[in-house]
Amino acid sequence: MTAISIGSVTLDSNIVLAPMAGVTDMPFRRLVKSFGVGLVVSEMIASLAMVYAARKTLKMSSCCREEQPMSVQIAGYQADIMAQAARLNEQRGAAIIDINMGCPAKKVVNGQSGSALMRDLDHAKSLIKAVVGAVSIPVTLKMRTGWDHETRNAPELAKIAEDCGVMALAVHGRTRCQFYKGSADWDFIATVKDAVSIPVFANGDITSIETAKECLKRSNADGLLIGRGTYGRPWLINQIDHYLSTGTALPDPDMSTQLDCILRHYQSMLDFYGEQGVKIARKHLGWYSKGLFGACEYRSAINQETDGQKVMTLIREFYTPLIERMAA
Ligand SMILES: Cc1cc2nc3c(=O)[nH]c(=O)nc-3n(C[C@H](O)[C@H](O)[C@H](O)COP(=O)(O)O)c2cc1C
Known part of the structure; x- marks a missing residue:
């Protein structure tokens, strides 16, 4: 296991369970944590719903003791609302706040949230500043490589985030317009890594020890964020972690x-x-x-x-x- 620090929070391992709406709820996070993982991240929490204390949203953002340290991911487009949502999650036990600037879903980008923020870096900057200023815990940011292939501005957004006090970044190696098509561009993630000195976590298509090794080599990232590979295999992150630190592969549980x-x-x-x-x-x-x-x-x-x-x-x-x- 390679320990890594995100601001004041030290993680035992640099491999993280990616946020996935409808998947990374508390039962799944707790299960993955029981096998071993550096950090678990909540499903995306709509800031406005959080501020209005919508029952479902409060449930989605709740953390339990066994999964700590836990990161709560917030999405939105209004700086004051995002700041309030971040503060509420800090009060409710989040160890880290993650800002979503990667979600490609139409209903999210039509509301100018998620990856739509990569098209308006000035607005993105005002949101980041508001969230960082609202909490005393570390803030991280998750993004794609850009809106489309012609505007892959993740390195620029990464620099803005770092300058505003964001403590780590996760980059899914696809553009918004790719949704989940094609394959993640791990080489491009290396250009984000070059642009900043805070930790960068590479994400996209890591489903095995081999893909984890290859992704780390090509992206030069400080850590990995793994999503769909854990479907039906909550032990996968631990297997990858174990291999990367010892060179021996753990079999699947019997x-x-x-x-x-x-x-x-x-x-x-x-x-x-x-x-x-x-x-x-x-x-x-x-x-x-x-x-x-x-x-x-x-x-x-x-x-x-x-x-x-x-x-x-x-x-x-x-x-x-x-x-x-x-x-x-
Ligand atoms: C069902 C599903 C839900 C997702 N929900 C979120 C989310 O709430 N927030 C977010 O930042 N990314 C979300 N993502 C994107 C993942 O975090 C990750 O970036 C993407 O799946 C690529 O990584 P992977 O190939 O390891 O799955 C979601 C992906 C899937 C498949």
Whole structure:
């Protein structure tokens, strides 16, 4: 593990779980943390909703003790509202505030938030200044390489952020116009790294030890931010971290350990969301079962079941024969 400091916060490891709306809720963050990760980041929190204390938003931004240090990511376009949202999250236990300048979604950029801010660096600067000035904890910023290929201004935004007191940056190596198409340009991230002296975390398409090594080499980044690679593999970040610091690869947990992890994850989703958790957890159960024998029928069964306890039984019934087969 390579420790890294983000302002006054020291992380045990330089590999971070990327913010993902609909995925990095408290149950998932806590689970990834239990395997080992430098930092977990909340789902994107709409600043305006936070300030109006919308119930769902408050739940999304809540942190628990086991996941500390935790970063809460805020999005928005009004400096005073972003500053208030940052302050509220500091009071509610966030160790770091992350500003979202990377979200490509139409409904976000049409509201001039997320990656739309990369098209107006003066406005971006006023938001950054307001947020940094509002809190005493470190502020970080996540961006894309630019709006489109012709305007890849991430190095410029990075310099502005550093000058305003931002303590670390994460760069997803795609433009806004790429959404998730094509592949992340890790070489371009190196130009952001060259522009600043604060830590830069490279992001995009890191799904294995090999891609992690290659990304670090090409981006020269100080750390990595990993998102979709953790789908169904909450242990992936720990495996990558372990390899990078020791040179030896950890195997995937055995099937019986995976079953324990899935049941633990499922129960914590039911505890966190109540009945709604049954629906919200389906995608995770699908990801865990990807590539396993009989996964199609299993997914179809869990997607129809509305009782959480019965889903737990279906999970056990699906994994137990697989565990037995492995033991035979
Ligand atoms: C389902 C989903 C939700 C996402 N939500 C957020 C978000 O709330 N905030 C953010 O900054 N990025 C968000 N992202 C982008 C990821 O943080 C990351 O930049 C992107 O997925 C590329 O990294 P990866 O290839 O490791 O997944 C999201 C991505 C996905 C797939």
